[in-house]
């Protein structure tokens with residue numbers, strides 16, 4: 436039996452839980468809690484430990500998706516989650532440039548741990564205030580060879596596309 | 611699509627960084643404290659700026675720069691109020707009173723001073739309106755943004771922000787290959803030049819710091835300045851493997867690893 440895992444990370448409220456929920460075959464075991472701090476009162480619930488999704492390939496192979504909590508005080512979970520991952524997805528809310536610095540921080544932190552493949556998903560592209568991809572690439576300081584894909588977490592097809600593109604880039608790297 | 615946000619969380623220097631790298635043309639409209647200010651760019655260069663309701667007419671700018679006396683300024687106001695900036699500029703040049711270069715320098719400094727007013731922790735919301743240009747009667751300039759960004763970023767003293775931007779000193783930096791960028795035109799400090807000398811994907815940021823006897827804060831500030839000005843980008847140190855699947859898929863040959871990834875892809879395609 437082979438278990439592999441992909442980590443879904445990104446700033447607070449980027450759409451990580453929704454991303455996993457859209458593709459997981461089991462109900463996402465999440466750990467949502469009521470938000471306490473006023474500063475982050477964008478919504479009433481946030482993830483406090485991790486989201487957890489599963490996609491069974493066959494009797495031999497299962498893909499697990501782990502979503503990191505978005506709030507800073509749970510940073511310690513990153514290193515734990517990143518152990519043994521196949522790759523990671525950085526979700527960014529395209530409508531909230533004020534979170535781009537945090538996205539850069541997450542990206543650079545994960546990138547420094549290990550040579551793990553990653554992909555950046557420009558989420559909430561369905562909203563009118565969404566930045567376009569070219570501007571986001573520059574603002575997030577992504578080199579030309581980093582994959583940046585448009586995403587709408589509630590739309591399963593775009594979620595699939597993000598994951599497949601990540602896996603394809605892993606194939607390329609294996610050579 | 612939208613290019614808008616809040617200056618508190620997406621500061622002016624990051625906007626300049628974006629405009630510079632994308633070589634954008636258009637006007638940055640900033641709403642702040644009941645004022646509307648405009649900063650215009652052409653192909654990523656500063657061309658024009660207007661601060662709130664401030665008098666930015668050529669007369670006012672030249673007067674404040676002490677190129678016109680109070681009497682001269684008043685006279686122009688009274689007798690030639692309807693003359694456009696471009697016409698007035700031409701008349702002053704033709705009268706051999708000021709050279710074209712002097713006029714442009716004054717305007718350039720004025721526009722730049724407006725941009726700088728937003729350097730310090732500024733509040734307000736911004737929106738970039740592509741292709742919007744100032745009225746044709748206004749005199750425009752053409753100023754590279756790199757040095758403006760360097761000057762602004764250098765003032766950054768917040769260790770917390772610097773640590774966020776450069777979380778790991780084990781990364782390396784390399785020069786971005788950008789057309790038309792000549793590093794010799796950059797107004798760098800001695801310390802910044804010292805760092806530039808060591809920039810190659812082979813050196814970690816920490817090694818560069820050691821070679822220059824710089825502490826964490828100092829090296830982060832210099833690297834961040836160079837990042838923000840679009841001169842370098844962060845990379846993994848040369849020679850580190852492109853991929854390491856030994857903990858993700860242990861005890862497997864490359865062929866088996868490929869097979870696993872292919873099965874995942876096929877499964878997702880039918881999901």
Ligand SMILES: Nc1nc2c(ncn2[C@@H]2O[C@H](COP(=O)(O)OP(=O)(O)OP(=O)(O)O)[C@@H](O)[C@H]2O)c(=O)[nH]1
Pocket residue numbers: 445446447448449450451452453454478480481482483503504505506558559560561562586587588589
């Ligand atoms: N319009 C739109 N809304 C989205 C999209 N993705 C997520 N959302 C909404 O954005 C909000 C945040 O989504 P979550 O999935 O909870 O985000 P998260 O990243 O898990 O948040 P934390 O765990 O608190 O960091 C929810 O209200 C979602 O319904 C999207 O692609 N488009």
Ligand SMILES: [Mg+2]
Pocket residue numbers: 451452453481482486502504505
């Ligand atoms: Mg969540």
